[in-house]
Amino acid sequence: MRSGQGKKPDKFTIINELARRRGFFWQSCEIYGGASGFVTYGSLGARLKQNIEDKLRELFVNKLGMLEIESPVITPGKVFEASGHVDHFREPMVECLKCKRRFRADQLLEESAKISSSETEKLGLKGLEKAIEEHGVRCPECGGALGKPKYFLTMFKTTIGPYSKVVGYGRPEAAQGIFVEFRRLYELARERLPFGVLQIGHALRNEISPRQGLVRLREFTIMDVEFFFDPEEPNCFLLKDVEDETLKLVLAENRSKGSEEAVEVTVKEALEKSYIKAEWQAVFMALAKKLLITLGVPPEKQRFIEKLPWERAHYALQCFDQEVYLERLGWTEVSGYAYRTDYDLKRHMQFSGVDMRIYKEYKKPVEMEKAFLKPVMSTLGPVFKAEAAKVADLLSKADPEVVEASVKGSGCYILGKYRILPEHVKIMHRKVEERGKHLIPHVVEPTFGLDRLVHTALEYAYRVKEGRVLLSFPRDIAPVQVGVYPLVSKDGLPEKALQVYRTLLDEGFVAEYDEAGSIGRRYARADEAGTLLGVTVDYETLKNETVTIRDRDSWKQVRTKIEDLPQLLRKYLMYKADFEDLGKLIKS
């Protein structure tokens, strides 16, 4: 839709209009007035997005050897209760009864009643309502009275099965699908740390106000990587490869002083100065920077911004967002790097009762003295009577070291409502050989918003040359690799061009054939779709089996043999040949 403001359109508007016109993507369900926050990709857009996905796969799955899974979008309620999302993925809102503006109830209290965020977090809806009353908090805009606080849940909620009251949620991230399958995945990783698991798929967030095209959607494509490592061996074996790569970091420390200035440091320095807490996290950030460069975003248009404590997700110990500079929206998040520690596995362990720990064998068995305890029934019996058996059972499950320390220290050990005295328990020490121990892996999580990357790729590919629009996509993400055209549609040229076209399809290229309109118009059309190369069949083709190849960006042309096309194009697409290597230059 047009802006309605009559202003000169900015790049964001131009990209969205181009995208709609050429079928990259558009708002879904337009025939019913459109659905805000939902998009449909057309063939060019779907291919562009798949190509970007494949770039991520190439890095994480092929090069780093991670596992890839696909898990359901609809997820039983328990999962997101355990993950903490049900408690955290909602905001308490209050509405001013007078001016109808809405505010975060907790933020109002923090500002006008000086209650700390850690305290407001503990308050429920009733607590918030009471606190608002007690402190006489009023609408900060018009001074009107406030209504009752209500939760706005940003997850999509549904029920599972026809008669079931079982609650399910649309996943707001793909990560939990990985955590809940951890035990099987660990087996698939041959029970060795570290290992990574990746998932690309749709996620749902019921945003209050989705605007801004692909940048904020209610249903979007996310790529989550969960990388599991041993917290006792946090070193990253890939560090050497990227330690000299520079990163632009906007640190929380500076941000809290009101400065958005970035420090530019190498990966190595960032770790030495502990700007970044986990080695793996720093390495993923460096890899992401390089990846974005291959998508067409120059380094100076990228940065990493550290989230302030209250901006961080509930599971994150430290979090950076990778941002790219977009013309209208300014610095915009395209990926996130959270150090999730053992939070998620621990929570699923608590909620499901399933052991998520891994067994770590020591290099050498460790001989150590260990305490054991044995309930003494002859003394427990007379004191606890009928409950004696239960007490003994509880006692035998207690940690012997703790019981021993407590009994020796204070003369007793409090076991629930029972008081255990020294004579109730016999504590022994035995030498044992420990071969290993159980631990919960730590997790660093790189996560990418694919739709935002699509927008970014479009915006950075956009060029205007001699008044014509062209999308200068990098070779490996261009949605169409080669267009095949007859110079004119007569004298057998279309037939020959179709032959060349079919050959290229058979060779596995993404090719398109076009004979409508003049040759110039077809080149222009192809440029606007980002088609990388144009192969033109002309009268010389009929004489000597050669064709011209045209470069989208420079409009230069070379002439080459048809039979050499497949291998030349293949080299070109892999950046193993330049355009001039494709044949004899005939037009520059």
Add this chain to the structure above:
RNA sequence: GCGGCCGUAGUCUAGUUUGGUUAGGACAUCAGCCUGCCACGCUGACGACCCGAGUUCAAAUCCCGGCGGCCGCACCA
């Protein structure tokens, strides 16, 4: 969600103030002719008043509601 502005073919728009003939143009698309390398030309075709109620003899135009867009506020773990 709130406030302001706005919604006419695939795209950009004229028309709305002051209700009145068949809603006009350009680009794009398709067909035919033309066309020997960068949006050529000619002929033709397809194609629109966001949706729903209301006022009226008559609604793109006025009123109301909804949906959607842009900007600002709020929100975006």
